[in-house]
Amino acid sequence: MYADKGTAGRLDVDYKPKLPRDLTKGIGIVGAGEIVVHAHLPAYRMAGFHVIGIYDKDHAKAEAAVSGYPGMLVFASLEALLEHPDVQIVDIAVPAQQQPAIAKQAARQGKHLLCQKPLAETYEQAKELVEVFASHGTKAAVNQQMRWSPGIQASRSIMERGWLGEPLQAAIQVNVHTPWENWPWLTHISTLEVMYHSIHYLDSIRYVLGLQPEYVYADGARFPGQPYRGETRTLIHLKFPGEVRALIHDNHNNRMPQEDWYATFRFEGTQGIVKGTNGALYNYPTGKEDTISLYSERLEKGCLYTPKLEGRWFPHAFMGTMGELMRAIEENREPVNNAADNLITLQTVFAAYRSMESNRPVYLEEIDRLPVT
Incomplete structure (x- = not known):
């Protein structure tokens, strides 16, 4: 049983965006x-x-x-x-x-x-x-900008401080209904969900873990009768060096009431976990604030910390x-x-699509060997 520290157990997780001294540029x-x-x-x-x-x-x-x-x-x-x-x-x-x-x-x-x-x-x-x-x-x-959403930035701060020990595992799960028709140009493209949504999760996972994936194994699917050309359901497995693994599970076709929708993340280490919710996808499009919970053997043993976060992915992370x-x-x-760092995120995106086509793990180095045309 965890002893809940609640908001009284405040931790300085250093999650708010940092601004320049000169705001006049x-x-x-x-x-x-x-x-x-x-x-x-x-x-x-x-x-x-x-x-x-x-x-x-x-x-x-x-x-x-x-x-x-x-x-x-x-x-x-x-x-x-x-x-x-x-x-x-x-x-x-x-x-x-x-x-x-x-x-x-x-x-x-x-x-x-x-x-x-x-x-x-x-x-x-x-x-x-x-x-x-x-x-x-x-x-x-x-x-x-998801890197600067309160829950992800807080998780990055917690990981950097060593409160979770060595990185071990990550998971992001999303089950919502996304009205892609709000962006009409997206409805006609064949690379939909990963290119324009899970790209955030691929980037955020490697940002929080501080590691680069070795390979991607992905599957994409559509919803029967959907009016969109591209995939709207994805499963993406990421293998990192050693024993570190990650999973992204995305479904944008949840026809149930919004009370059934969820968008969660979880980062695990050898000595703790941080988990939470991505508030932007709850009560869509209104959204709500992110939440996180932290358990760490490097802090007070047996205590679950639930510090309150202020701000949201939209618009604060921008x-x-x-x-x-x-x-x-x-x-x-x-x-x-x-932009150079972002090439690694793009390698995971294009590796995911190549994996979908070939039904096999695709190493990031395969993508980086592509010639510049």
Whole structure:
């Protein structure tokens, strides 16, 4: 039996996004879709970041996005955004098919970049982008913002402090109903769930464990009669060096009431566990705050700690991705979520799809051997 420490057993798990000293760096956003309106802009307002303006090929969408932000510009073209003297950082929030051309153009203009995930539709394109960023001295981060969701960032802090001992196992399980039609372009692609959803879990697991997978064994399936082309149910097994393993189990077709939905994570070590809920997927699309519980033999034995977390994946974690890029510029270092690091996450994504096709484990090195075209 665990003795429950509850919220009285507060632990400093260091999970809140860290912000730069200088909040005045100018940000230009490319794209005015749902994620910008409901996550990027609210998060940047909370953080006090300086957003100069937005460009979207649909001018009316850009106008609507800035309507609650007095003084924010709507650019007539991408070139106008890139040529604005105060735009130092370009935040790209468009589908992967459109991102490489925009990112290359911004890098050539000397801008730093926060790129959307996935970085590109193919590994070859992503690897080429990383080379372009390096050649222009651009600091480029990828918006894998789940790393900064309260539960995942808290788990990372707990793992780094050694409270779980040596990493041993991880699991993320999701059983919800996702209305993919809210993003119409997603309904027509063949690489759906892993490329645009479980990519977060693949990235977060390796972030928390601090390890890189050796191989991926994955299976993807559809729901009978679904109106979407790609997979909406996935099982992904990850083998890490030694005895470390991870599992992702995702179903986006839960027709039951939301009381039956769940989104959980669990990280185990040789001396403890941290587990919790991803609140963003409960009561969707409203969401609620993440929760975590911690048991550690390195702390008070027999006690289950349940520290209260503040904030949510959407929009609070978006302060983390942009904040980390801004701090990296300030400190003249690479951001933790840099584009080169993201290539490893993309290797797991493309290895998962190759595994689905060939029904076998696929080593990440197979993906990295692909030539740049």
